[in-house]
Amino acid sequence: MQKSTRPVDDIGLVEPKTKHFSGTLALASGSELHGFDIVYETYGKLNKECSNAILICHALSGDHHVAGYHTPQDKKPGWWDNIIGPNKTIDTNRFFVVSPNNIGGCSGSSGPLTINPVTGSSYGPNFPLVTVKDWVKTQAMLADKLGVDVWTVIIGGSLGGMQCLEWSISYPNRVKNTFIIAAAPKLSTQNIAFNEVSRQAIRSDQNFNEGNYYESDNKPELGLMLARMLGHITYLSDDALDEKFGRELRDGEIKFGYEAEFQIESYLRYQGRAFVDRFDANSYLLLTKALDYFDPAGDTEGSLSKAMAPATAKFMIISFSSDWRFSPERSQEIVSALLEANKCVSYIEIQSTQGHDSFLMPIPRYHQVIKTALDRIAKGLDL
Numbered sequence: 339m340q341k342s343t344r345p346v347d348d349i350g351l352v353e354p355k356t357k358h359f360s361g362t363l364a365l366a367s368g369s370e371l372h373g374f375d376i377v378y379e380t381y382g383k384l385n386k387e388c389s390n391a392i393l394i395c396h397a398l399s400g401d402h403h404v405a406g407y408h409t410p411q412d413k414k415p416g417w418w419d420n421i422i423g424p425n426k427t428i429d430t431n432r433f434f435v436v437s438p439n440n441i442g443g444c445s446g447s448s449g450p451l452t453i454n455p456v457t458g459s460s461y462g463p464n465f466p467l468v469t470v471k472d473w474v475k476t477q478a479m480l481a482d483k484l485g486v487d488v489w490t491v492i493i494g495g496s497l498g499g500m501q502c503l504e505w506s507i508s509y510p511n512r513v514k515n516t517f518i519i520a521a522a523p524k525l526s527t528q529n530i531a532f533n534e535v536s537r538q539a540i541r542s543d544q545n546f547n548e549g550n551y552y553e554s555d556n557k558p559e560l561g562l563m564l565a566r567m568l569g570h571i572t573y574l575s576d577d578a579l580d581e582k583f584g585r586e587l588r589d590g591e592i593k594f595g596y597e598a599e600f601q602i603e604s605y606l607r608y609q610g611r612a613f614v615d616r617f618d619a620n621s622y623l624l625l626t627k628a629l630d631y632f633d634p635a636g637d638t639e640g641s642l643s644k645a646m647a648p649a650t651a652k653f654m655i656i657s658f659s660s661d662w663r664f665s666p667e668r669s670q671e672i673v674s675a676l677l678e679a680n681k682c683v684s685y686i687e688i689q690s691t692q693g694h695d696s697f698l699m700p701i702p703r704y705h706q707v708i709k710t711a712l713d714r715i716a717k718g719l720d721l
Contacts, residue, residue, distance in 0.1 A: 349405045391435075469631050536569060541623070563607075573663065657670070
């Protein structure tokens with residue numbers, strides 16, 4: 339990690355690292371990966387007792403770059419920079435923070451864009467479908483290489499929260515505290531429907547070519563753009579959109595055409611185009627499927643409380659009042675199951691107008707809740 343002239347509470351410049359795993363990885367689907375890479379970033383230092391490690395699990399379109407900057411020229415820091423850093427809510431003066439990029443993504447870890455060691459060419463559409471359980475398995479393998487036997491805290495929002503839930507079930511003796519934010523125990527039918535529309539937008543793009551588009555100059559940009567536009571609408575609340583854009587016209591008048599006339603139309607098109615520049619269509623298909631498949635209660639005849647029986651961690655569940663994609667009621671399902679399973683759990687619903695994206699925002703009450711919890715946890719650490 340290099341020094342930076344940025345503010346004292348900033349991580350500064352960081353460099354992603356890569357761990358290679360040469361063995362065969364058996365996936366939940368029955369497929370195998372013959373070796374794979376995980377790209378990750380770390381912030382802070384692991385103490386002598388290896389007892390101050392925090393795992394950050396990213397959401398659908400997130401990655402390993404959660405804080406700091408890769409170069410002095412970067413205009414934006416990592417996606418959760420407002421909460422991670424020296425003296426910030428997740429204080430890197432006290433904690434060793436690890437953020438991996440999940441396999442199947444498009445930010446350096448093994449996925450459709452990377453080379454298949456068996457064929458010598460890009461995996462493309464042949465990269466196998468992965469699950470949340472597969473991600474947690476590979477994260478545990480990474481933890482082994484980093485010398486982390488037990489996470490003092492695992493934290494994740496949305497799909498990241500689902501990974502935290504799975505960690506608590508699959509590796510109960512390796513997790514002390516689990517913070518699950520803006521998540522759900524499984525997707526609703528409506529959420530699966532949103533994902534399917536997004537996938538069809540991509541797969542129907544004339545340039546998709548069954549996922550074999552890497553050698554072509556024409557990629558399924560329109561389909562991926564539409565998928566992102568749809569997804570982005572679901573991440574925001576009606577109030578947030580109305581407050582930011584209302585029915586404002588770009589040029590102050592209706593022009594009776596199909597170009598972007600309203601500000602919200604222009605905004606969504608901008609978000610869609612920006613997403614195309616940083617994401618891969620095949621990865622988007624894979625990740626949305628992993629979301630759809632997640633259902634820990636599926637292994638216990640539909641009983642989430644039975645699924646949570648192995649967990650030994652203390653849980654903190656956080657929801658947001660305006661989140662309609664993963665509503666507070668979905669978080670309360672997790673809380674009820676944990677209580678029924680006689681687990682230690684605390685819960686808070688944060689008042690917010692930002693919808694599902696609230697978990698990414700610097701909402702004072704939200705940050706204070708996490709900081710207070712981490713302060714209590716830190717008192718038991720030799721920092």
